[in-house]
Amino acid sequence: MKKIFFGFLLFGYGLAFSQTTPESSNGLNRFRANYDVGFYDLNVKVNPTTESIQGTVTIRFKALENLFRIQLDLVPNLEIVEVTQDAQTLKFLRKESIVWVDFPEPLRKGKITTIQVTYRGKPQGIADASQVGGVDWRENLSGKSWITVSTQHAGGRLWWPCKDDFSDKADSMRIHVVVPKELTGVANGHLESVYKNRPDGYWSYNWRVSYPIQPASVTLHVSNFQRIQDTYEALDGAQLSLEYYVMPDRVAKAQTHFQQVKTMLNTYEKIFGKYPFWRDGYRLVETPFQGMAPQGVIPYANFYRNLPTYDFDYTIVHESAHHYFGNSVSYRDQADAWISEAFATYAEILYLERTKDYLTALERLKEYRKLIKNTEPLVEPSGVEELPKTQDQAYKGAWILHTLRKVVNNDSLWYRTLRAIPKRFAYQVITTEELVRFFNQELAIDCTPFFNQYLFHADPPVFEFTSVDNPKRFKLTYRWRTKVPGFVMPVRVTFGDRYETLYPTNEWQTVYLKKEDGQQFRLDTDRFYIFGSHLPLE
């Protein structure tokens, strides 16, 4: 999930519907907070000739208070034909992308209700292949339709009516993709059946998602895909279904290249535990452009190519990590999006450490370090849906986790904690505060000032020091300069290859370090993401 895409997406969205006010349409407002979606059944017919869709979504939800109105979301260019409850027509009101549905009788708190929304129209297209947000219609090399939905985050409302808020995962879902019979419709979940006897001659591909899912993560791909099947055997012997839907002329290439999926799954299983969507299987679907990582189905547009030096496919290794962080452990608010990006990027580093070695992983980290901008905090205020302007959530985020590992300085504790996160928060939506609290508990240290400095301020901690350098002795006076008071973090310093661990605070301390003649003082920035500031003596 590249946040830059998200940025483009909402920007484009804002241009198209400039009257949309985020205050009214987004966030957990009154008519979203009053109900909880349990199940969606989305039935959507895709017509490549007219580049349009039509469908019905059945929504089962529980009233969390006595209510007479709920909010759904759907972009205004898609028409709502009707909303019904038990065959009775319900009134609805639309404003920009909001759809308020009113009930003739108030629903009592705790009541479970099912409504159906029928809709149709031409969804927003994707103007540029690098932008994500809408439905892309094109033909592949064999002249067949190649249709790609790409909506993650901005999100479901671009092509289907739903409660489009990060905080509410449906417990499960069904998706019926209805397509001309020469095409295959692929969605999230597990393919339960294909219905071939529709009066209109279309075929219905019936998918079932048997895990909680955010509407923004629901996706759809249509083409004359060739399906490649494979199996991954977990450490306990359980079998995971792997499926690759690729262009007909890429089958041989894909069969060879996608072997690394098993290496990736095995590596992540050892670090983070079993693949979180086991019953749904793992799927790659060939797309004309790269997207983010919808649950269980990763769009693949990386030319069957590995990164030089590191020998892995970025899409497979990075995007699959989002199944753990993003799809299973999801964030509740845009402000907490760093959790997903930081962990997925750090997962790449750990993947390299396991499949190559620590130094190769460090090389990759150092490349990422050069890309960090430090122009904005990783966490923006919650509720405002502010989008990051840089990739710091990924690059700096990975460095924060790497730094914390070195602060902890106990790899068995570190890996135990990393593994505990996807287990403790599986299929949930979490906030930054919950995650920090969890680190504090598991690591048994107070990480709050650490995370406060790294996440809520643009600048990393600065190691300020003065020095008097003699041939055999180095007088070092030092402290942390941080925005957060009470910041404590160990750091390593060195002359040559002999390291000393110091425990700076925000107060000045002095130490005399032994050294050899001619050796230069250096901060260990391979382990800690910090800046150094050498002040002149007064």
Ligand SMILES: [Zn+2]
């Ligand atoms: Zn990502």
